[in-house]
Amino acid sequence: MSNLIGEPIPLIDSVDKVTGKQIYGSDFKLPGMLFGKVLRSPVAHGRILHVDAGRARALPGVKAVIVGTEIELPNYSVAGEKMLDECLLAKDKVRYRGDEVALVAAVDEDTAEEAINLIKVEYEELPGIFDLEQAMQPDSPLVHDQFGSNIAREMTINHGNIEQALAQADVIVKGRYETPRVHHGYMEPHAVVSQWDAKDKVTFWIPTQSHVLARMTYAKALGVGQEQVRVLQLPLGGGFGGKLEYKLHPLCALLARETGRPVKMVNTRTEELMASLPRVPMIIEIMLAASRDGTLLGKKARILADNGAYMNYGPGILLSATTRSDNLYRIKNIFTEGYLIYTNKVPTGAFRGFGCPQSHFALETMLDKLAVELNMDPSELRLKNASQKGDVTPHNWYLGSCGLSDCIKNSIQVADWSSKRKKYAENKNAKLARGIGVACCLHVSGNRTFLPFFDGASAYVRINEEGRVTVLPGEVDIGQGSKTVFAIIVASELGIPLEWVDVPSLDTDINPHGLGTFGDRVTTLGGNAVKAAAVNAREQILEIAAVELKTAVENLKIENGIIYDCRSDQRISFSEAAQLASYKQAGATVIGKGSFIPPGVSMVHPETKIGNVSCAYPFVAQIAEVEVNRETGQVKLLNIVSAHDLGKAINPLMAEGQVLGAVAQGIGFALTEEMIEEKGIIKNQSFKHYNMPRSVDMPPITSILVESNDPNGPYGAKGLGEPALTAIAPAIANAIYHAVGVRIDTLPITPAKILNSLNEKEKII
Amino acid sequence: MQNIIKITVNGEHYEKEVLVHKSLLDFLRDDINLTGTKKGCDNGDCGSCTVLLNGKPVNSCMMLAVEADGCEVLTIEGISNGKELHPIQRAFVDSGAIQCGYCTPGMVIAAKALLDENFNPTEKEIREAIVGHLCRCTGYDQIVSAIKKAANSLNDK
Numbered sequence: 001m002s003n004l005i006g007e008p009i010p011l012i013d014s015v016d017k018v019t020g021k022q023i024y025g026s027d028f029k030l031p032g033m034l035f036g037k038v039l040r041s042p043v044a045h046g047r048i049l050h051v052d053a054g055r056a057r058a059l060p061g062v063k064a065v066i067v068g069t070e071i072e073l074p075n076y077s078v079a080g081e082k083m084l085d086e087c088l089l090a091k092d093k094v095r096y097r098g099d100e101v102a103l104v105a106a107v108d109e110d111t112a113e114e115a116i117n118l119i120k121v122e123y124e125e126l127p128g129i130f131d132l133e134q135a136m137q138p139d140s141p142l143v144h145d146q147f148g149s150n151i152a153r154e155m156t157i158n159h160g161n162i163e164q165a166l167a168q169a170d171v172i173v174k175g176r177y178e179t180p181r182v183h184h185g186y187m188e189p190h191a192v193v194s195q196w197d198a199k200d201k202v203t204f205w206i207p208t209q210s211h212v213l214a215r216m217t218y219a220k221a222l223g224v225g226q227e228q229v230r231v232l233q234l235p236l237g238g239g240f241g242g243k244l245e246y247k248l249h250p251l252c253a254l255l256a257r258e259t260g261r262p263v264k265m266v267n268t269r270t271e272e273l274m275a276s277l278p279r280v281p282m283i284i285e286i287m288l289a290a291s292r293d294g295t296l297l298g299k300k301a302r303i304l305a306d307n308g309a310y311m312n313y314g315p316g317i318l319l320s321a322t323t324r325s326d327n328l329y330r331i332k333n334i335f336t337e338g339y340l341i342y343t344n345k346v347p348t349g350a351f352r353g354f355g356c357p358q359s360h361f362a363l364e365t366m367l368d369k370l371a372v373e374l375n376m377d378p379s380e381l382r383l384k385n386a387s388q389k390g391d392v393t394p395h396n397w398y399l400g401s402c403g404l405s406d407c408i409k410n411s412i413q414v415a416d417w418s419s420k421r422k423k424y425a426e427n428k429n430a431k432l433a434r435g436i437g438v439a440c441c442l443h444v445s446g447n448r449t450f451l452p453f454f455d456g457a458s459a460y461v462r463i464n465e466e467g468r469v470t471v472l473p474g475e476v477d478i479g480q481g482s483k484t485v486f487a488i489i490v491a492s493e494l495g496i497p498l499e500w501v502d503v504p505s506l507d508t509d510i511n512p513h514g515l516g517t518f519g520d521r522v523t524t525l526g527g528n529a530v531k532a533a534a535v536n537a538r539e540q541i542l543e544i545a546a547v548e549l550k551t552a553v554e555n556l557k558i559e560n561g562i563i564y565d566c567r568s569d570q571r572i573s574f575s576e577a578a579q580l581a582s583y584k585q586a587g588a589t590v591i592g593k594g595s596f597i598p599p600g601v602s603m604v605h606p607e608t609k610i611g612n613v614s615c616a617y618p619f620v621a622q623i624a625e626v627e628v629n630r631e632t633g634q635v636k637l638l639n640i641v642s643a644h645d646l647g648k649a650i651n652p653l654m655a656e657g658q659v660l661g662a663v664a665q666g667i668g669f670a671l672t673e674e675m676i677e678e679k680g681i682i683k684n685q686s687f688k689h690y691n692m693p694r695s696v697d698m699p700p701i702t703s704i705l706v707e708s709n710d711p712n713g714p715y716g717a718k719g720l721g722e723p724a725l726t727a728i729a730p731a732i733a734n735a736i737y738h739a740v741g742v743r744i745d746t747l748p749i750t751p752a753k754i755l756n757s758l759n760e761k762e763k764i765i
Numbered sequence: 766m767q768n769i770i771k772i773t774v775n776g777e778h779y780e781k782e783v784l785v786h787k788s789l790l791d792f793l794r795d796d797i798n799l800t801g802t803k804k805g806c807d808n809g810d811c812g813s814c815t816v817l818l819n820g821k822p823v824n825s826c827m828m829l830a831v832e833a834d835g836c837e838v839l840t841i842e843g844i845s846n847g848k849e850l851h852p853i854q855r856a857f858v859d860s861g862a863i864q865c866g867y868c869t870p871g872m873v874i875a876a877k878a879l880l881d882e883n884f885n886p887t888e889k890e891i892r893e894a895i896v897g898h899l900c901r902c903t904g905y906d907q908i909v910s911a912i913k914k915a916a917n918s919l920n921d922k
Contacts, residue, residue, distance in 0.1 A: 014858040015850065017866025018873060020801020020841035027800035110784075185901045187805045187813055187867040237803070237867030238901050269806040479865025479902055653861040660904035661864065687810035687899060695892040695905040 008653030025191035025207035041094035044680025046123035061111035095309035098275035143342035159394035160333035165298030169289035188237020195262035207236040210516020239478035241350035277349030284362040298333035308347035320355030364439035364730030403645025403708035407621035411643035437734025443723035444614035446521030457529035458512035467575030474514015475526035493534035495558030520719025527714035528596035537592025624731040633751030637699035647718035666728025775843025792830035812898030841870035856915035864902035
């Protein structure tokens with residue numbers, strides 16, 4: 001076996017990308033293609049009174065106009081969701097500014113856009129529901145009349161005895177936190193090309209995080225069987241959770257069916273900010289109870305989550321926010337009420353962290369507050385209560401590996417925590433005040449309860465007669481480098497050069513029907529499946545080689561593409577053996593097959609929400625150092641240290657890349673990003689006004705990879721990409737408190753908020 | 766309404782009729798099929814569409830194709846010398862500076878523009894040179910390292 005595990009390796013598709021040869025969804029073209037555009041509601045809540053599409057239909061170059069009020073379309077929702085609250089085009093009501101009302105397909109984009117502007121829609125504007133507390137009231141106007149309530153989902157978590165914990169506590173701290181609507185900011189907008197064949201089967205060429213979920217959901221949305229849908233995944237220009245099922249895709253199929261031609265649709269950046277699926281904003285009220293020595297006794301919380309106009313993956317996100325952070329520390333008494341609430345705002349969906357950035361902002365800021373009350377070092381407080389390897393938590397999470405304490409210890413050492421805590425605590429009234437703060441988080445590596453069907457992964461490993469290998473996984477590379485990890489695993493297990501392994505984009509007609517990429521599942525679940533498939537393929541090729549070399553399989557080893565008999569000097573090249581295998585089976589190339597079903601996982605109990613949802617849990621500790629300007633409120637980031645227990649770094653070069661990128665997104669979440677909404681209208685329509693971190697905004701970042709070697713992960717590997725974002729905002733917020741003594745409880749922490757708080761503080765003094 | 770433009774792209778001469786309101790970006794991607802230059806925002810905010818126009822980096826989404834009449838354009842497809850990667854491209858690959866790759870063409874063009882003017886940029890100068898380029902995947906560090914590495918590599922030649 002040539003061992004690439006743990007070697008720093010650039011992505012295997014880097015050369016395609018750096019030469020401009022890679023074809024992304026938005027680049028894809030078919031001959032005879034038409035261009036589609038969407039007519040979107042200008043109002044946040046309204047009844048459609050009348051639609052006149054006559055002039056649009058008459059415009060030369062227009063090949064189809066489809067109006068929602070004129071056709072029958074089924075109700076549907078995303079995979080596994082039973083409340084079918086959406087429809088491809090609005091039937092009678094629009095529920096958010098951006099809601100899809102009509103479609104046009106034309107010979108070019110300009111004509112399509114002109115036609116869209118020619119469609120006249122008369123709306124009766126209805127009172128909009130924008131405030132979460134108000135939306136929960138029984139007399140509130142309803143977003144979905146048929147459901148009778150704006151509370152889309154509610155859940156209660158109850159472990160131990162919270163009231164007793166509160167009564168027995170020496171110290172109780174309270175807080176109320178708000179996290180904003182933020183966008184994934186993937187550089188490539190949503191795109192789709194779609195075409196129907198003569199037998200009523202539709203093909204989608206889409207940048208999607210899941211070929212299978214797309215197939216499942218778009219079939220439902222179109223009212224056809226899954227067997228009538230083929231998804232050809234195209235390389236993605238970023239995903240971050242935002243490219244699971246997306247309405248633009250089946251909308252395009254409607255136009256393709258109507259016109260009988262391939263149709264392409266691409267979102268503008270304005271449409272991305274108006275009508276894609278941003279992070280679920282949350283309001284979190286939280287209380288922590290502790291004894292004087294710092295033992296956490298209990299946690300009580302109430303979470304209001306903004307669903308927007310349609311469900312999407314809201315319930316899973318609420319479940320994550322109400323349950324996951326409970327497992328970070330050894331807390332026995334927990335009571336949480338969570339509500340997912342419909343509003344007349346853009347529907348929200350999955351975004352890296354999936355509820356954890358929201359819940360951890362609240363928890364980790366509260367812990368900092370508690371540390372102040374107890375006069376205890378915040379890192380000590382965390383170490384004292386940290387979950388440990390072997391723990392079974394109140395949620396029944398089994399922590400087969402847990403590097404949390406190591407992450408805390410390593411990061412405080414590298415960040416020079418103790419001396420800086422002391423040094424920055426002096427000179428607090430300087431114009432430029434420095435501070436250092438810490439926060440922790442955890443995540444899952446795959447999530448059994450996300451979808452009802454199954455959790456796990458499968459792969460095929462095909463060895464063709466030149467000894468070149470094609471890996472066919474069930475998970476998509478969304479730019480994070482999973483195809484490279486898969487290639488590394490296969491090359492290592494087969495003992496061949498990395499260059500011999502290819503991992504093409506996915507096709508639902510060929511690849512296993514794996515669930516796709518989300519939930520930090522790809523390395524752990526997909527990697528295990530790919531490994532199993534490679535082992536299976538190796539067994540098959542070694543059998544052929546053994547016969548050819550007249551030896552036993554046990555005597556054979558493969559190194560650098562040569563199969564050696566250890567007992568003699570006999571050898572055969574991998575390619576030769578592969579060719580032999582193929583010719584002996586009349587051209588059937590060796591195909592290894594492997595599956596991985598995570599052991600010991602379950603769906604959560606429908607009421608208690610208890611359940612060990614993952615077979616491995618990653619942990620993170622992050623430290624942020626800031627300098628706050630008291631006169632301007634501006635925060636300068638001086639340094640970030642991120643310690644990540646990822647089990648095992650299969651590819652440390654790209655693992656570091658994941659951490660750096662996640663930290664950047666976390667910085668945006670903490671300090672500069674917000675989709676500013678007023679009465680359901682998103683005000684920032686471009687990157688000019690939606691401020692994501694740029695090259696000059698980034699501080700030095702030190703990434704520490706802690707390898708706790710999880711027994712269930714391939715080579716010990718757990719998830720990585722999501723938790724590296726989650727703890728940044730509270731780390732920065734805690735550093736700001738350390739610097740200037742004010743806590744900003746709503747993100748993003750803008751200079752204006754800091755100045756206001758400083759002024760308030762001055763007044764009190 | 767259409768006009769005829771004469772434009773050299775990656776050393777190749779084109780004489781083409783183009784809609785007067787079409788951006789240079791759309792001309793490159795749609796009319797002459799060079800899809801390596803990307804559309805990220807169509808608003809001059811993200812840098813994905815950056816090409817070299819007469820040697821200077823421009824957001825091709827923010828200019829009309831007709832404005833490029835008589836000009837020389839270099840896109841990502843023209844960076845490598847036939848098959849061999851340009852040292853900037855090689856450095857990007859080796860440094861792990863590429864994840865999804867969507868910002869990469871623009872970044873490479875920006876790096877070329879920088880290194881053509883300043884053969885030994887400081888980290889600060891590198892970060893300023895790519896400030897107009899958004900990347901959501903990498904957090905920029907590995908891109909900055911790549912550009913530094915490319916500078917060293919070019920200086921060794």
